[in-house]
Amino acid sequence: MSGAEPIPTIGMEVHLHLATHTKMFCACAVEYDAPPNSRVCPVCLGMPGVLPVMNRKAVELAIRMALALNGTIPDFAKWDRKHYYYPDLPKNYQISEYDQPLGVGGYLDVPLDGETFRVGITRVHLEEDAGKLMHPEDGACSVVDLNRTGTPLLEVVSEPDIHSAEQARAYGETLRQLAVYLAVGDCNMQLGQMRFEPNISLQIGTDEKGRPRFTPISEIKNLNSFRSVERAVAFEIARHRQEYEDDPDGYTLERLGKSTRGWLDDREETFLQRSKEEANDYRYFPEPDLVPVVPDRKWVDTIRAGLPELPEHRRRRFIKEYGLPQYDAGVLTADREVADFYEEYVRSAANTDAKTAANWMMQDVMRILNERKVAIAEIRIGPGDVAEVSDMVVTGTINRSTGSDVFAKMLESGKSAAEIVEEENLAQTSDESELKAVVDRVIAENPGPAEDFRGGKERALGRLIGQAMRATGGKANPKVVREILVRKLRG
Numbered sequence: 001m002s003g004a005e006p007i008p009t010i011g012m013e014v015h016l017h018l019a020t021h022t023k024m025f026c027a028c029a030v031e032y033d034a035p036p037n038s039r040v041c042p043v044c045l046g047m048p049g050v051l052p053v054m055n056r057k058a059v060e061l062a063i064r065m066a067l068a069l070n071g072t073i074p075d076f077a078k079w080d081r082k083h084y085y086y087p088d089l090p091k092n093y094q095i096s097e098y099d100q101p102l103g104v105g106g107y108l109d110v111p112l113d114g115e116t117f118r119v120g121i122t123r124v125h126l127e128e129d130a131g132k133l134m135h136p137e138d139g140a141c142s143v144v145d146l147n148r149t150g151t152p153l154l155e156v157v158s159e160p161d162i163h164s165a166e167q168a169r170a171y172g173e174t175l176r177q178l179a180v181y182l183a184v185g186d187c188n189m190q191l192g193q194m195r196f197e198p199n200i201s202l203q204i205g206t207d208e209k210g211r212p213r214f215t216p217i218s219e220i221k222n223l224n225s226f227r228s229v230e231r232a233v234a235f236e237i238a239r240h241r242q243e244y245e246d247d248p249d250g251y252t253l254e255r256l257g258k259s260t261r262g263w264l265d266d267r268e269e270t271f272l273q274r275s276k277e278e279a280n281d282y283r284y285f286p287e288p289d290l291v292p293v294v295p296d297r298k299w300v301d302t303i304r305a306g307l308p309e310l311p312e313h314r315r316r317r318f319i320k321e322y323g324l325p326q327y328d329a330g331v332l333t334a335d336r337e338v339a340d341f342y343e344e345y346v347r348s349a350a351n352t353d354a355k356t357a358a359n360w361m362m363q364d365v366m367r368i369l370n371e372r373k374v375a376i377a378e379i380r381i382g383p384g385d386v387a388e389v390s391d392m393v394v395t396g397t398i399n400r401s402t403g404s405d406v407f408a409k410m411l412e413s414g415k416s417a418a419e420i421v422e423e424e425n426l427a428q429t430s431d432e433s434e435l436k437a438v439v440d441r442v443i444a445e446n447p448g449p450a451e452d453f454r455g456g457k458e459r460a461l462g463r464l465i466g467q468a469m470r471a472t473g474g475k476a477n478p479k480v481v482r483e484i485l486v487r488k489l490r491g
């Protein structure tokens, strides 16, 4: 049976480096800028006769992530050897968890375009990373850096609940946000701390027994940016559609199984690496040198109790509790420290409401963070300082644009808003008689716009207000100026 529109059906495997100081099974430091092959020892080099020792912190972080993904922690997880031969893997096997992972089940709710979709989590398990193979330009030989060998790697495997390239990207972004919120990993994409492997297939109607039929599964290896995830998935969906159209009977999962593909970023296309990959190719067997992980229930409960409020929950709470639009709530909860800062700001403000505070965060505080490429903890002013300056605007001591200037000066000097306003005589003028004189002068000097406004052109008023602001060095209260102008021109 065919005829129905094919439905993209995508699962995702995500690898991320855990935020540990040392490697998974030895005491070597995890450092990204160390000289090549300087953070290695007999264990991570796979010398004969050495014994791995499990990193407890890595297990804790993995459990933390699995719990935050609403998964369960089985009583027993086991280590296995996954064999393959490659120059970046000196042991010729990787220690992983094959059939009894640390975390099982769960889900992640992913916001996209004002709605949320749910992606089921199949499993969360721990393994170790391989080294880095490099192919220098001169082409004389390849070189390997084994500093990365043995770095604790968390793998999160999702159910095939993703149905578009945009969803694939949003899932990756939301998972990254969660890992960073939990301090499970730094997830710096440039450093290769997070990598994505989407599995793509199209559901193509059902067979005679009503079971869904699929195009072959293609797994794209090692994508390391959200942009490449979105583009590679879009490319594969289009390619599957075409292949299926060309050969509806032959291009099926039953006939062709699963293949792995690479992604060429510059050409924006995938290419075939291996077809028909099977689990037994890896000759998995239990790791004889490590005892199984039997997490103590009390320990798991302690980790659960230590989970912070998760980003999606916080986003919804910001909408409800502070009355923020979806957009503002999304921006303010994307980073945990920014969200903390905002909440402290709202608490310490005497006159600034939550929405006005959100505007200050986005227009002033976060703009500076973006310009300077710094984290919020690195700027020298706190939530109470921002509250001070925005309160001065709300109560009319200074106008809004002076407020932004004062904020910038607070950052530079570390002085309080009150000090700067006092020193630089920035307090705004609401004095009617003083402003009336200014307005009279502005009207006399700008007969054209004044006449336009009298004739009904509302926009001309903005120009006159601008002139009055300039005449007072930005200190006039624009609301009062507007009132006087309208009164004088419209009588």
Ligand SMILES: [Zn+2]
Binding pocket: 023, 026, 027, 028, 039, 040, 041, 042, 043, 044, 045, 150
């Ligand atoms: Zn080592």
